[in-house]
Amino acid sequence: MKAIRIAIDGPASSGKSTVAKIIAKNLGYTYLDTGAMYRCATYIALENHFTEKDADALLVELSKQPISFKKASDGSQLVYLGQRDVTLAIRQNDVTNNVSWVSAIAKIREELVAQQRRIAAKGAIIMDGRDIGTVVLPDAELKVFLIASVEERAVRRYKENIERGITSNLETLKNEIAARDYKDSHRQVSPLKAADDAIVFDTTGVDIQGVVTFIQEKAEKIIDMD
Numbered sequence: 300m301k302a303i304r305i306a307i308d309g310p311a312s313s314g315k316s317t318v319a320k321i322i323a324k325n326l327g328y329t330y331l332d333t334g335a336m337y338r339c340a341t342y343i344a345l346e347n348h349f350t351e352k353d354a355d356a357l358l359v360e361l362s363k364q365p366i367s368f369k370k371a372s373d374g375s376q377l378v379y380l381g382q383r384d385v386t387l388a389i390r391q392n393d394v395t396n397n398v399s400w401v402s403a404i405a406k407i408r409e410e411l412v413a414q415q416r417r418i419a420a421k422g423a424i425i426m427d428g429r430d431i432g433t434v435v436l437p438d439a440e441l442k443v444f445l446i447a448s449v450e451e452r453a454v455r456r457y458k459e460n461i462e463r464g465i466t467s468n469l470e471t472l473k474n475e476i477a478a479r480d481y482k483d484s485h486r487q488v489s490p491l492k493a494a495d496d497a498i499v500f501d502t503t504g505v506d507i508q509g510v511v512t513f514i515q516e517k518a519e520k521i522i523d524m525d
Contacts (some may be wrong), residue, residue: 301440301522302422306431307514310443310480310491312452314502315427315436318445318510320376323425325515326522331418332368333428333435334398335378336411338389339366341401343380343394353405361410389461391432399482402429408488428482442523443514444493447503449477450485 305322307315316332323330343360344353364381371377377409388394401407409417417434419426426435432442447455454474460467483491493499498517 300525302522303427303440303518304419304422304438305514306442306494306497307425307427307437307445307517308429308432308443308491308493308497309427310429311443312474313447314455314507314510315341315445317425317507318514319425320339321507321511322518323383324514325511326425326518327423329418329424330340330376330425331415331424332376332378332521333411333415334432335368335376335389335405336366336392336414337398339378339380339385340407340411341394341398342385345397348414351404352470354404357401358406358410366414370391371495381407382471382472387463392467399479402449403486403488405488406463407466409524412489422438425525430489432497433492434489437494441514441518442494442497443517444497444499445510446499446501449480451503452476 305328307319309315315336318329322328340357340361343349343364344357347356347360349351349357364383367379369377369379376386377384378389412435415426417422419436428435432439432444450473453469453476456472456476457467457469480491500510500513
């Protein structure tokens, strides 16, 4: 059987991470949360009051506090900056509202993309983000681009925040998601867009299992090819 690379891209709260984690577990693949990596960079930027002009200083801090992933006793993923567990900290609203400008810094993207490619080199990996199929893994064997309405994505994020104990307002989330869509799709470096050979799947009204089944069936066909 082939050990393939699966790229799942899409805008904020399109279900990428949830779906990718489930498929990785089902296939016995490694899951790499690239969004968490950019959130870590954003967390450091905010912590140090960095701006877009401080890319070099941010790179230095990232080298001092390398990003790593570990598993909790319940199997969930933990995110570390150096020795610090920042799993919950990087999901706070201030990080969410600033990650677009940090991820648009060319030097930061170059460094994190290089890290992501090194991790993916052996295959048997599923990665989700905004430019996996177009930039990070342009030769991935399976590329999927998930979309959903702003309204549905806002509701998903609202429910996620409740589960994490984060206070948020649904209308505010709608506005923030729409604004982030615009920023992500109009940035100069690695804009959010579907790869030419990606399968575009609208998840509006589709439950998580439905999305998982759709993608996993595509993956298994490729894996089973001679």
